Amino acid sequence: MNTMNPVIDQDAKVEKAPEPPAGNGINDADLEGRTVGRPFADAPKFSLRDVEVFYGETRAIKRISLDIARNEVIAFIGPSGCGKSTFLRCLNRMNDSIDICRVKGQLQLDGHDIYDPKRDVVELRARVGMVFQKPNPFPKSIYDNVAYGPRIHGLANRKSDLDDIVERSLRGAGLWNEVKDRLDTPGTGLSGGQQQRLCIARAIAVSPEVVLMDEPCSALDPIATARIEELIAELSESYTIIIVTHSMQQAARVSDRTAYFHLGHLVEVNETNKVFTTPQHPLTESYITGRFG
Amino acid sequence: MNNQQQAELVRQSLKRRYRKERRFRLYGILAIAIALAALVTLFADIIGKGYTGFIKTTITLEVPLDPQTMYLEDATDKDAFNMADFKAPLLTALHNVLPETGKGDNRDLGHLLSSYAANKVRDTLEADLSLLGTTQTMSFLVSDDVSVYVKHADDPNYSIQLSEKQQRWVDRLQERGIIQNSFNDVFFENGDSRDPGHAGVLGAIVGSLLTMVVTLLLSFPIGVAAAIYLEEFAPQNRLTDFIEVNINNLAAVPSIIFGLLGLAVFINLFGLPRSVPLVGGLVLTLMTLPTIIISSRAAIKSVPPSIREAAEGIGASRMQVVLHHVLPLALPGMLTGSIIGMAQALGETAPLLLIGMVAFIVDVPSGFVDSATVLPVQIFLWAGSPELAFIERASAAIMVLLTFLIAMNALAIWLRRRLERRW
Amino acid sequence: MQPGNLFPLVVVLIAIAFALGYARSRAIATPLGGIRHLKSLPFYYAARASLWCGLPALIIFALWLGFEDKVIQTMVIGSLPADLQPDSPGRASLVLSQISNVASGALSPKFVPEPIAGAAERLMALRAESKMMMTLLVICVAVLGAFVAWLRIAPHINAREKVESTLRKIFFMCAGLAILTTVGIIFSVIFETIHFFNKVSFVEFFFGTSWSPQTAIRADQVGSSGAFGMIPLFVGTLLISGIAMLVAVPVGLMSAIYLSEYASRRMRGIVKPLLELLAGVPTVVYGFFAALTVAPFIADAASWLGIDASTESALAAGLVMGIMIIPFVSSLSDDVINAVPQTMRDGSLALGATQAETMTKVIFPAALPGIMGGILLAVSRAIGETMIVVMAAGLAANLTINPLEAVTTVTVQIVTLLTGDQEFDSAKTLSAFALGMMLFIVTLALNVLALHVVRKYREQYE
Structure with missing residues (x-):
């Protein structure tokens, strides 16, 4: 695929990203592999050790280790270009389609290596779904958008099964009541917030175990954002959710744990309320108090 | 349905789906293979038929x-x-x-x-x-x-x-x-002849050259002027829209229609002589103009607005902005487009048949109103001959024509690499 | 003076006008205290003088050259005695060629009637006179124009504005040439077409199933009228275009998909220029390939299989035309597929779709309108393609859909009818223009439709 991915653009800027305020004397060597807080968990869903990501020569992710627990909501925050989206896209190998991107380190889902050459990426993505920054419904009907995943994976044997899945997913995404009378109209005709909920319905229609969300509200207005945040809270009962966000308020509202990224380093991970009330690392503190970002 | 069952279902479908994936990929490779095989066959066939055309027996x-x-x-x-x-x-x-x-x-x-x-x-x-x-x-x-x-x-x-x-x-x-x-020097020193041994491409090459000179002298300035008008001066109105629609359509009108136009207008109406490079050049000008206009417009579009604003900011008139700043910056792109347009014109045959450039002409033309033929038409004439020796000449002439075309395209690519600026 | 010499002379006059204008504007500026007291730079005053000198002179020059022949011919014919006055355009061109042959010395005046020889002399005299008058007029107008502009150089005149507005008008006319060309195309076919339908009925042309335009030379010969039913040509054109599309669409589309979705950067870098090379090969070369290699090969293969095949088969022309159109379809599809946003691909891949599933179920349906537009353009090209069919498809107007038989097409007939000896005004010659009109209308409709579809498609993703 030759269209450059937006993620590349972000990470191309890594070198130029705003340096932390001078004077606190922090450099790469101090940050690398020295995450403060509580990065590890027992019997995690994802176990990630010494993860490095390269774009050509540029090192976009610098030896990050992190565990993600079952059914938790974890938020990735940090200034733009800090590598949080890149890191997220490693988890269902969406970076595969970028020629120059290489991933090193150990990434395991339920104890199985994600980047194992024998690993089936289709199966992986069926288990780890994703919602993107901009709503991207297919130019098909609402029904076909949701039914697309179950169809390609052969999850429904009969039309009625498929109908059930579609209804369940749309209900799950809180969209059913708004669209149940016009399932055959194009998905692109919905409002921005509805489109994003449609994309969430599309993702949960294949009953994934994990849902990755890459700034899912950045293109939406506050009311639609609130609606999605409620939805995340509901979904957290049955899914592991990893959400990248620009908004600290959003991270505080929806997540159990928060991870702070800085220039490709994972600086601090902890319970969300601890990160926002008593940050342990000076960089985290600077960021949440708005000194840069 | 729980996650385990679900994963099982997905796993079951994988084999079938990957078979499809492989088949799909194979179709793609097959398609490319067919296209490349056609290319190789075409070139091998022509070289195989024609290389002996460059040999003379004395x-x-x-x-x-x-x-x-x-x-x-x-x-x-x-x-x-x-x-x-x-x-x-x-x-x-x-x-x-x-x-x-x-x-x-x-x-x-x-x-x-x-x-x-x-x-x-x-x-x-x-x-x-x-x-x-x-x-x-x-x-x-x-x-x-x-x-x-x-x-x-x-x-x-x-x-x-x-x-x-x-x-x-x-x-x-x-x-x-x-x-x-x-080495068959006769082939490059003679015009056409009834005797294949004496038949050469010089007449056709000179005819093509004269025709191309007319085409270039007319189509480049007119094309660039039209592109400048449409990009820089044209008001947003019906007339402009109509001009654009016309240009886009003319780019796709079959070339033979331009031959009919040349026959009816230049020969029958204006009384210009048949079979001459001047009329051939006029017809090919009308044919290549849309290509040149379209590529010149793209070149003008690629000049960043900041340059225009800078010049306008110090009080240059619109025309001065265009002639002093936009045009020089867009020129490499325009040249590239024009060379490609000229290469098309050089290979064109059909419209020239209708304006009589298909006659048997022995002499090498010496002017724009001398009877002449052009390289592609010469190939057409020889290819239609029952004698195999002429078929050999036709293949050899094709090689000459393709050499010219490849050289022109290479020049265009070189120009683009050499002169085009990246903003 | 010969036109070839007059043109350089006018160019020299333009240069002189420029130099004089420049000198005068400087001379006027000096007593005022320098050129900044002029409204415009001396360059613009000089340019204005050049325009005044060159433009009217060159316009007169071009018009004179364009209509000189027609006017002189009419005058010569008009001077003939009544009994020699031609009664039809066909006769007129015959008489004219006789006169000009005498005038050029190719025909001795001894062999023609007295008035014709006289007319020849008159023709020579008129031509010489016309040359003389043209030279005088053009030079006078040029000098006069330059002089007037020179006189009107004054500090308060904004020469820049005037030069620029003239340039703008010239640019506009260059752009307007596109309209003029379309109008020219319509006018060059419409009169002959109307003329044709005066001789042959609409019904016969559009619904007749037999095409044999050979009209007899003498009126009393059998079958003197010829047959002008275009159905066989129409079917032949569609048959060959259809075969071409059967080759070009799958191959072009699949190679575009493979190149944009699967191929490595290196492979794209090699294959794309090769496909472009295929697009750059002139049609006459494809025609040669079709007629001398593919057609005999097909005929041999068919006879080896025990099938009867003509050496000029529709299949050969269609196959080669398909090869010619592959790069066209491929590059259009490539554009269209790349216009589908990357987020669509990501959305599908993130659900666990394979690349083939993403392509066939998401990208292809999204790109379909654009691809259809591209295919319509390709069809229009196939219908209008001339050289391949002229060289490989043959002349026999068989009404058949058997690809192994020889068929003929609209373009082949136009070329055949208009090359070689033509009888002016015969239904045979006129029918070529009627066919040209049909061809123009059909391709125009296809192009308009296709361009519209493609534009709508692009707007959707912009």
Whole structure:
């Protein structure tokens, strides 16, 4: 695929990203592999050790280790270009389609290596779904958008099964009541917030175990954002959710744990309320108090 | 349905889906393979048919220019000179190199030489009468039949017209180096001819060149001017829209329609002569203009607005902005587009057939209103000939044409790399 | 003076006008205290003088050259005695060629009637006179124009504005040439077409199933009228275009998909230029390939299989035309597929779709309108393609859909009818223009539709 991915653009800027305020004397060597807080968990869903990501020569992710627990909501925050989206896209190998991107380190889902050459990426993505920054419904009907995943994976044997899945997913995404009378109209005709909920319905229609969300509200207005945040809270009962966000308020509202990224380093991970009330690392503190970002 | 069952279902479907994936990929590779195979076959076919067109077969003889054998008593008498038998010394020369032949073989021997051989003797003598009575070493083209025998003896597509006896002669002369193959300079020095041995592409190349000069001189300035108008000055109105619609459509109108236009307007209405590079150039101008306008507009569009704003900011008029700043920056792009347009025009045949550039023309044209033909039409004419020797010439001419086209495209690519700026 | 010499002379006059204008504007500026007291730079005053000198002169020059012949011919014909006045355009062109042959010395005046010889002399005299008058007029207008502009150089005149507005008008006319060309195309076919339908009925042309335009030379010959039913040509054109599309669409589309979705950067870098090379090969070369290699090969293969095949088969022309159109379809599809946003691909891949599923179920349906537009353009090209069919498809107007038989097409007939000896005004010659009109209308409709579809498609993703 030759269209450059937006993620590349972000990470191309890594070198130029705003340096932390001078004077606190922090450099790469101090940050690398020295995450403060509580990065590890027992019997995690994802176990990630010494993860490095390269774009050509540029090192976009610098030896990050992190565990993600079952059914938790974890938020990735940090200034733009800090590598949080890149890191997220490693988890269902969406970076595969970028020629120059290489991933090193150990990434395991339920104890199985994600980047194992024998690993089936289709199966992986069926288990780890994703919602993107901009709503991207297919130019098909609402029904076909949701039914697309179950169809390609052969999850429904009969039309009625498929109908059930579609209804369940749309209900799950809180969209059913708004669209149940016009399932055959194009998905692109919905409002921005509805489109994003449609994309969430599309993702949960294949009953994934994990849902990755890459700034899912950045293109939406506050009311639609609130609606999605409620939805995340509901979904957290049955899914592991990893959400990248620009908004600290959003991270505080929806997540159990928060991870702070800085220039490709994972600086601090902890319970969300601890990160926002008593940050342990000076960089985290600077960021949440708005000194840069 | 829980996650385990679900994962199981997905896993079950994988094999089938990957088979599909592989099949899909295979179709893609197959498609590319077909396209490339066609390309290779096309080029191999043309080179295979035509490379012998660049080889000429000549025979070198010691010709005794004896006045007696030519029945030329008084060489200063114009009429007597014209009546002389210039073939006789050639036959004598052949008898000398093939001692076993006698007077009875004259007919068969005569068939070995090109029909223009006697003319060459005549022209040599006419130029310098003092050669009379001497013996001169002269080279002649062999006849087509001999040429085919020498070049294509093993090719089943060609039928050998020579008798057993003649074949033996030719074999012996070849062994002794009297009949030789060499680079076919005649092909590049002559115009068309009824005799394939003497037919060349010079006339067609010059015709193409003259036509291209007319096309370039008209289409480049007009195309650039039109592009500047549409990008920089045109108001947003119906007329502008209509012009744009027209340009886009003309880019897709079949070329033969432009031939009809040329016939009806330039020849029938304005009374311009048929078969001349001027009219050919006019028709090809109208045909290439849309291409040049479209690519020039793209080049103008790629000049960043900041340049325009900078110039306007210091009080330059719109026209000054365009002529001093936008045009020089867009010129490489415009040139590239124009060269590609010219390459198209150079390969175009159909419209030129309709304005009469399809005539049999021996002379190399010397001006824009001289009867002429162009390279693609020359190929068309030779390809339609029943004689295989002309097919060989047509393939060789195709190679010449393709060389020109590839050179032009390479020039365009080089220009683009060399001059185009990245913003 | 010869036109070839007059043109350089006018160019020299333009240069002189420029130099004089420049000198005068400087001379006027000096007493005022320098050129900044002029409204415009001296360059613009000089340019204005050049325009005044060159433009009217060159326009007169071009018009004179364009209509000189027609006017002189009419005058010569008009001077003939009544009994020699031609009664039809066909006769007129015959008489004219006789006169000009005498005038050029190709025909001795001894062999023609007295008035014709006289007319020839008159023709020569008129031509000489016309040359003379043209030279005088053009030079006078040029000099006069330059002089007026020179006189009107004054500090308060904004020469820049005037030069620029003239340039703008010239630019506009260059752009307007596109309209003029379209109008020219329509006018060059419409009169002949109307003329044709005066001789042959609409019904016969559009619904007749037999095409044999050979009209007899003498009126009393059998079958003197010829047959002008275009159905066989229409079917032949569609048959060959259809075969071409069967080759070009799958191959072009699949190679575009493979190149944009699967191929490595290196492979793209090699294959794309090769496909472009295929697009750059002139049609006459394809025609040569079709007629001399593919057609005999197909005929041999068919006879080896025991099938009867003509040496000029529709299949050969169609196959080669398909090859010609592959790069066209491929590059259009490539554009269209790349216009589908990357987020669509990501959305599908993130659900666990394979690349093939993403392509066939998401990207292809999204790109379909654009691809259809591209295919319509390709069809229009196939219908209008001339050289391949002229060289490989043959002349026999068989009404058949058997690809192994010889068929003929609209373009082949246009070329055949208009090359070689033409009888002016015969139904045979006129029918070529009627066919040209049909061809223009059909391709125009296809192009308009296709361009519209493609534009709508692009707007959707912009």
